[in-house]
Amino acid sequence: MIGEIQLPEIEELIASRNWRALKTTLAEWQPHDVADLLEILNPRDRVILFRLLPKAMATEVFERMEGEAQRELLEAFSDAEAAPILEEMSPDDRTDLLEELPHRVTRRALRLLSPEQRKIAQSLLAYPHDSVGRLMTPDFAKVKKHWLCGQAIKHLRSLALNKETIYYLYVVDDENHLIGVISLRNLVLADPESPLWDVAEDDPISVSAVSDQEEAVKILRRYDLQALPVVDSANHLLGIVTFDDIMDVQAEETTEDMQIMAAIVPTEKPYFETSFSEIFAKRAIWLIILGIAGIFSASVIRFYHSSLPSDLIVGLAFFIPLLMGTGGNAGSQVAALMIRSLATGEIIPKDFLQLAKRELLMGIVLGICLALVGFLIAWIVNRDPLIGITLGLAMVLTIATANFVGLSLPLLFKAVGLDPAFMSGPILTTITDVLGLIIYFNMTHLILRI
Amino acid sequence: MIGEIQLPEIEELIASRNWRALKTTLAEWQPHDVADLLEILNPRDRVILFRLLPKAMATEVFERMEGEAQRELLEAFSDAEAAPILEEMSPDDRTDLLEELPHRVTRRALRLLSPEQRKIAQSLLAYPHDSVGRLMTPDFAKVKKHWLCGQAIKHLRSLALNKETIYYLYVVDDENHLIGVISLRNLVLADPESPLWDVAEDDPISVSAVSDQEEAVKILRRYDLQALPVVDSANHLLGIVTFDDIMDVQAEETTEDMQIMAAIVPTEKPYFETSFSEIFAKRAIWLIILGIAGIFSASVIRFYHSSLPSDLIVGLAFFIPLLMGTGGNAGSQVAALMIRSLATGEIIPKDFLQLAKRELLMGIVLGICLALVGFLIAWIVNRDPLIGITLGLAMVLTIATANFVGLSLPLLFKAVGLDPAFMSGPILTTITDVLGLIIYFNMTHLILRI
Numbered sequence: 001m002i003g004e005i006q007l008p009e010i011e012e013l014i015a016s017r018n019w020r021a022l023k024t025t026l027a028e029w030q031p032h033d034v035a036d037l038l039e040i041l042n043p044r045d046r047v048i049l050f051r052l053l054p055k056a057m058a059t060e061v062f063e064r065m066e067g068e069a070q071r072e073l074l075e076a077f078s079d080a081e082a083a084p085i086l087e088e089m090s091p092d093d094r095t096d097l098l099e100e101l102p103h104r105v106t107r108r109a110l111r112l113l114s115p116e117q118r119k120i121a122q123s124l125l126a127y128p129h130d131s132v133g134r135l136m137t138p139d140f141a142k143v144k145k146h147w148l149c150g151q152a153i154k155h156l157r158s159l160a161l162n163k164e165t166i167y168y169l170y171v172v173d174d175e176n177h178l179i180g181v182i183s184l185r186n187l188v189l190a191d192p193e194s195p196l197w198d199v200a201e202d203d204p205i206s207v208s209a210v211s212d213q214e215e216a217v218k219i220l221r222r223y224d225l226q227a228l229p230v231v232d233s234a235n236h237l238l239g240i241v242t243f244d245d246i247m248d249v250q251a252e253e254t255t256e257d258m259q260i261m262a263a264i265v266p267t268e269k270p271y272f273e274t275s276f277s278e279i280f281a282k283r284a285i286w287l288i289i290l291g292i293a294g295i296f297s298a299s300v301i302r303f304y305h306s307s308l309p310s311d312l313i314v315g316l317a318f319f320i321p322l323l324m325g326t327g328g329n330a331g332s333q334v335a336a337l338m339i340r341s342l343a344t345g346e347i348i349p350k351d352f353l354q355l356a357k358r359e360l361l362m363g364i365v366l367g368i369c370l371a372l373v374g375f376l377i378a379w380i381v382n383r384d385p386l387i388g389i390t391l392g393l394a395m396v397l398t399i400a401t402a403n404f405v406g407l408s409l410p411l412l413f414k415a416v417g418l419d420p421a422f423m424s425g426p427i428l429t430t431i432t433d434v435l436g437l438i439i440y441f442n443m444t445h446l447i448l449r450i
Numbered sequence: 451m452i453g454e455i456q457l458p459e460i461e462e463l464i465a466s467r468n469w470r471a472l473k474t475t476l477a478e479w480q481p482h483d484v485a486d487l488l489e490i491l492n493p494r495d496r497v498i499l500f501r502l503l504p505k506a507m508a509t510e511v512f513e514r515m516e517g518e519a520q521r522e523l524l525e526a527f528s529d530a531e532a533a534p535i536l537e538e539m540s541p542d543d544r545t546d547l548l549e550e551l552p553h554r555v556t557r558r559a560l561r562l563l564s565p566e567q568r569k570i571a572q573s574l575l576a577y578p579h580d581s582v583g584r585l586m587t588p589d590f591a592k593v594k595k596h597w598l599c600g601q602a603i604k605h606l607r608s609l610a611l612n613k614e615t616i617y618y619l620y621v622v623d624d625e626n627h628l629i630g631v632i633s634l635r636n637l638v639l640a641d642p643e644s645p646l647w648d649v650a651e652d653d654p655i656s657v658s659a660v661s662d663q664e665e666a667v668k669i670l671r672r673y674d675l676q677a678l679p680v681v682d683s684a685n686h687l688l689g690i691v692t693f694d695d696i697m698d699v700q701a702e703e704t705t706e707d708m709q710i711m712a713a714i715v716p717t718e719k720p721y722f723e724t725s726f727s728e729i730f731a732k733r734a735i736w737l738i739i740l741g742i743a744g745i746f747s748a749s750v751i752r753f754y755h756s757s758l759p760s761d762l763i764v765g766l767a768f769f770i771p772l773l774m775g776t777g778g779n780a781g782s783q784v785a786a787l788m789i790r791s792l793a794t795g796e797i798i799p800k801d802f803l804q805l806a807k808r809e810l811l812m813g814i815v816l817g818i819c820l821a822l823v824g825f826l827i828a829w830i831v832n833r834d835p836l837i838g839i840t841l842g843l844a845m846v847l848t849i850a851t852a853n854f855v856g857l858s859l860p861l862l863f864k865a866v867g868l869d870p871a872f873m874s875g876p877i878l879t880t881i882t883d884v885l886g887l888i889i890y891f892n893m894t895h896l897i898l899r900i
Contacts, residue, residue: 166635185616224694244674254704262786271791291823294772314760317767322744329876336712341721373741426779
């Protein structure tokens with residue numbers, strides 16, 4: 001979102017080493033935009049420009065940068081420069097950074113923190129990867145049940161928390177159990193003299209620190225909350241997760257699903273931040289697995305060809321791509337529908353029977369349409385009605401089968417706790433290919449009485 | 451999120467027509483949960499239970515239900531029942547409902563509204579589908595530059611807006627131009643006697659009412675805002691869009707992308723709400739188009755087979771699935787990477803050259819790996835090194851080509867303003883299939899000197 005106009009002008013200021021002008025310009029920008037600018041600069045200029053930022057802005061800009069740029073800056077910083085930034089970062093963003101850094105750098109970063117902040121950072125890093133704990137921040141407002149609304153507002157003023165963490169106040173008892181929540185709105189609209197508990201909501205919606213981040217996404221979206229309190233198994237209040245982090249998780253989950261659906265080992269890093277060799281590895285492994293799986297389709301053809309006259313094989317070979325392609329397409333369609341509906345929580349594996357009934361019928365009806373197309377094509381390509389009929393019938397069975405497989409495998413994977421996205425796109429297609437070929441050749445034997 | 455335990459018990463209460471017990475139970479639930487319950491009930495019970503809800507809760511529950519259930523309820527309601535609910539609905543949710551309803555029902559609904567609310571509803575419906583205007587609500591707090599903070603809080607109390615629309619106050623001049631924004635947080639933390647403008651931020655980030663909803667998603671996510679002011683071309687403040695609607699849009703966009711990537715005409719409705727015939731149509735059209743496109747691959751084989759001895763064709767046929775499969779997989783991988791990076795705005799069509807350099811190299815390196823796999827398989831299946839070499843070389847070229855095509859087409863589509871998601875999965879595969887076959891057979895002529 002850096003104005004097309006601003007960028008060249010900025011580069012000119014950098015080229016002409018006009019630091020004073022840069023300083024005043026950047027001070028007026030949004031932290032996000034400064035972060036974007038710094039990311040596209042070379043490391044040397046990046047450090048120089050970062051040092052020009054007003055103290056108040058520096059940490060926020062740093063928080064908003066991608067891990068790669070953060071690491072480079074951190075390594076260029078003196079301890080004296082790095083310490084205050086790490087100290088002021090909001091703990092959730094800091095966890096994000098620390099878990100990405102090389103161990104050496106992480107250790108240095110932890111050493112630079114105040115004992116208090118170090119304790120926080122270490123406790124957050126202790127939560128499993130992709131758990132809610134990794135997302136949460138311990139910066140939030142706790143209040144006591146017996147307070148007055150006015151007291152709570154005074155308390156807020158005394159805390160001066162950063163912006164994201166103040167839209168709810170959480171009511172805890174003396175053992176720090178979460179017993180209620182108050183929205184800032186209700187607090188502001190209430191009479192300062194009225195008891196806090198009158199505007200509070202009891203047994204608030206919360207999420208466990210060890211549950212999967214997707215869980216937090218579902219709850220927060222479901223109840224349209226700005227923040228979600230995080231508790232331990234005994235309902236002690238540990239922290240909160242905020243909607244902005246949740247939106248990022250939602251986007252990451254989507255990227256991951258799409259990569260898995262395309263048979264890529266998922267990576268959380270943006271495309272340009274992922275090294276050539278890394279992307280190569282994440283793609284090659286699946287291509288090779290699927291390639292080797294290709295042996296099956298080859299051997300299916302080999303197995304049947306011995307039993308069929310080779311001119312017939314040739315006649316049939318024309319339509320192998322068409323048949324396999326269509327089977328794969330139909331399977332991918334239903335798999336995509338299932339995977340997405342599972343992701344949004346609209347369907348659960350329990351719905352299998354209901355889905356199977358519907359999608360089997362769907363497969364047959366689609367199959368019949370495509371059978372006609374297949375017959376037509378066979379007729380056009382070589383005027384042999386028998387091969388046309390063979391292809392047509394094979395088409396019905398193949399699509400019905402592919403549809404059923406594309407429905408079952410994602411549900412099965414979900415049911416056993418694996419990512420349903422695996423059973424889609426290329427991986428699914430490789431399976432439907434083999435099934436399609438087997439059906440095709442058996443049809444031939446059946447129809448052509450061979 | 452309806453407790454597994456609660457549901458049967460609720461059904462029992464319904465079966466035993468124990469309305470009093472139901473009334474007290476439901477009154478304690480979260481509106482979202484009640485909405486979910488009503489959705490799974492049959493229309494008759496749904497109406498009965500809805501009538502049991504406390505007045506204060508009814509509208510919120512109604513807002514949270516899916517369009518289908520809302521329509522059925524609305525049609526069952528008397529004017530006297532429907533009117534207050536439609537009147538109290540937050541205008542953005544109401545637009546969502548009205549645009550889905552059959553015209554007849556929409557007209558009735560508009561008639562039931564107060565002149566004031568009708569004017570609002572009609573003005574919102576006037577915005578193009580998928581525009582920010584369709585998402586926005588005109589319920590928000592406007593303040594004047596010269597006020598004191600205390601005044602603004604009093605003003606808020608007098609408005610008593612619904613929860614989603616109060617976390618920012620917007621400063622307008624006498625011509626209703628948007629000139630500043632104040633977060634509720636800063637307002638609360640500020641001294642009531644201090645001038646409002648001291649805690650305000652000038653030239654706030656805003657979005658145009660006619661721009662695409664994806665635009666609002668990008669801005670709101672980028673700046674971590676809870677709400678975004680919506681303006682017209684002359685910067686007059688029209689309304690706001692809130693983060694909860696934005697998260698829904700984000701989820702819808704994802705679903706749409708995944709459906710298009712799987713060659714399904716996208717639908718915004720959840721799977722179970724979409725009728726059999728509708729899903730059939732949305733899938734059949736692409737399967738047929740792609741099936742007919744299959745003619746090409748069939749005719750490629752036909753074209754070359756005439757020039758090749760048929761036993762050789764048979765030998766080659768073994769590996770057609772493997773070659774086409776791998777080409778399609780490689781293409782789908784890179785296409786998925788491009789489509790997602792385009793969606794998140796990480797790459798733009800301008801990056802083409804940079805991407806092409808990287809992905810062509812990637813294609814060649816991947817191709818070489820898979821060539822070895824291919825040669826190996828050819829060797830295992832029929833001990834003919836020549837066919838193995840042919841397949842291997844064809845593999846390198848096919849994967850490099852597929853990789854390049856999978857990179858170029860999404861970028862091209864984006865550049866000309868089409869949805870890049872089209873150029874992926876099945877559609878892309880159909881293209882790479884034909885290319886793969888042509889390469890394969892030409893290789894044969896080259897290597898086997900035929």
